[in-house]
Amino acid sequence: MLKSLYSGVSGMKGFQTKLDVIGNNVANVNTVGFKKSRVLFQDILNQNISGATSPTAQTGGINPMQIGLGTKIGSIDTLHTPGSPMTTNVGTDLAIDGDAFFVLSPASGIGGYDLENMPTYLTKAGNFTRDANGYLVNANGYFVTGVVEDTNNPGEYLKLRIKIDEDTVADKKFVSYSIDTQGNINVVNEDGKSGKLAFNGTDYYLEENGDSPNIISLGTAIVPNPAGLKKVGNTMFEVTGNAVNTVGAEPEIGRIRDINGGQINSGVLEMSNVDLTEEFTEMIVAQRGFQANSRTITTSDSILEEIVNLKR
Structure with missing residues (x-):
C-alpha cells in the first residue's frame, strides 16, 4: 500500500x-x-x-x-499578546496595561478572608460589575479578588472579596467610587468624606490614611509562562504546573505595583x-x-x- x-x-x-x-x-x-x-x-x-556512512580514505560520505x-x-x-483597548467610560470596566492578570474566585462564606483556600482563575477580561450585595464580580458571578497586606507576615497578602457598599464602622453609605491605576478603590460616603476602601478583618470602611496596610487593592497575578495557562471557558485561565513551574502552586498574587505587573486603566476594556x-x-x-x-x-x-x- x-x-x-x-x-x-x-x-x-x-x-x-x-x-x-x-x-x-x-x-x-x-x-x-x-x-x-x-x-x-x-x-x-x-x-x-x-543509513549514513562516514567518509573514508577511498570514498566520500x-x-x-x-x-x-x-x-x-x-x-x-x-x-x-496585548489586545486593542476599547474605551467605554464605565468605571468598573478595567484593562491592565502590562503582564498582570485579574484574579477571580468563587466564595465559600460571607465576610472575612473567605477566598484564601478557594480556586484561583486568571483573566484579562475586566468587564466587572457590582452585584446586589455590593460585591465586585465578573459577568459569570465570580468574585473579583482583592488583597490587603498581612500584618503578621510582611510582604504577604490576604485574599478577600471587594464589597463597595457602606462604611460599616461609621454606618455610612458610599455614594461614589472609582478605581485608580494601582487598583485601589477610592470611595466617598454620604457625608462627603473621601478615602480608600479598606478592610480590618471584619468590616469594610473608609480609610483616610493612604499608607494603611488595610487598604484593599485589586488582586493581580503574574505567571512566568502565560502560554502554560489552561483555558477553562468564560475567558478565564486555570494555573497549571507549566505556568508556575510547580504542580498545584498558586501564582504570585498581590498589588499590581508590588509585582511589577503594569497599571490598571479604568473605563477601558482589553479586547481580543x-x-x-x-x-x-x-x-x-x-x-x-x-x-x-x-x-x-x-x-x-x-x-x-x-x-x-x-x-x-
Missing part, C-alpha cells in the same frame, strides 16, 4: 484541526480579553531506507535516505488580540493544504487502481 495515502490522511487531519482553531479565533474576534491560538505541525517518524510518514499536531499555543487579516490568510493556507493532501490521496488511489488493473 502506498505510504502517500496515510501521509495525505495525516495532513488532512492536521489542517482540519488548524481550521477548527482558526474558526474559534474568528468567532471570538470581539470577545473581551480573549487570547488567540495557533497550530504548529511536526513530522511523524521517518522510514530509513539506508553518504547521506541517509529516509521517507517521511506524514505530519501531526506539534502544539496548539495560546498567544498572550485576534487579527482578522492574519486569520483569513491562515484560513486560505489551511484550505489549500487540505486540498493538496486530498489530491495526494486521489493520485495514490489512481496509481493503486492502475496496479489492480494490470492483470486485466
Whole structure:
C-alpha cells in the first residue's frame, strides 16, 4: 500500500484541526480579553531506507535516505499578546496595561478572608460589575479578588472579596467610587468624606490614611509562562504546573505595583488580540493544504487502481 495515502490522511487531519482553531479565533474576534491560538505541525517518524556512512580514505560520505510518514499536531499555543483597548467610560470596566492578570474566585462564606483556600482563575477580561450585595464580580458571578497586606507576615497578602457598599464602622453609605491605576478603590460616603476602601478583618470602611496596610487593592497575578495557562471557558485561565513551574502552586498574587505587573486603566476594556487579516490568510493556507493532501490521496488511489488493473 502506498505510504502517500496515510501521509495525505495525516495532513488532512492536521489542517482540519488548524481550521477548527482558526474558526474559534474568528468567532471570538470581539470577545473581551480573549487570547488567540495557533497550530504548529511536526513530522511523524521517518522510514530509513539506508543509513549514513562516514567518509573514508577511498570514498566520500553518504547521506541517509529516509521517507517521511506524514505530519501531526506539534502544539496548539495560546498567544498572550496585548489586545486593542476599547474605551467605554464605565468605571468598573478595567484593562491592565502590562503582564498582570485579574484574579477571580468563587466564595465559600460571607465576610472575612473567605477566598484564601478557594480556586484561583486568571483573566484579562475586566468587564466587572457590582452585584446586589455590593460585591465586585465578573459577568459569570465570580468574585473579583482583592488583597490587603498581612500584618503578621510582611510582604504577604490576604485574599478577600471587594464589597463597595457602606462604611460599616461609621454606618455610612458610599455614594461614589472609582478605581485608580494601582487598583485601589477610592470611595466617598454620604457625608462627603473621601478615602480608600479598606478592610480590618471584619468590616469594610473608609480609610483616610493612604499608607494603611488595610487598604484593599485589586488582586493581580503574574505567571512566568502565560502560554502554560489552561483555558477553562468564560475567558478565564486555570494555573497549571507549566505556568508556575510547580504542580498545584498558586501564582504570585498581590498589588499590581508590588509585582511589577503594569497599571490598571479604568473605563477601558482589553479586547481580543485576534487579527482578522492574519486569520483569513491562515484560513486560505489551511484550505489549500487540505486540498493538496486530498489530491495526494486521489493520485495514490489512481496509481493503486492502475496496479489492480494490470492483470486485466
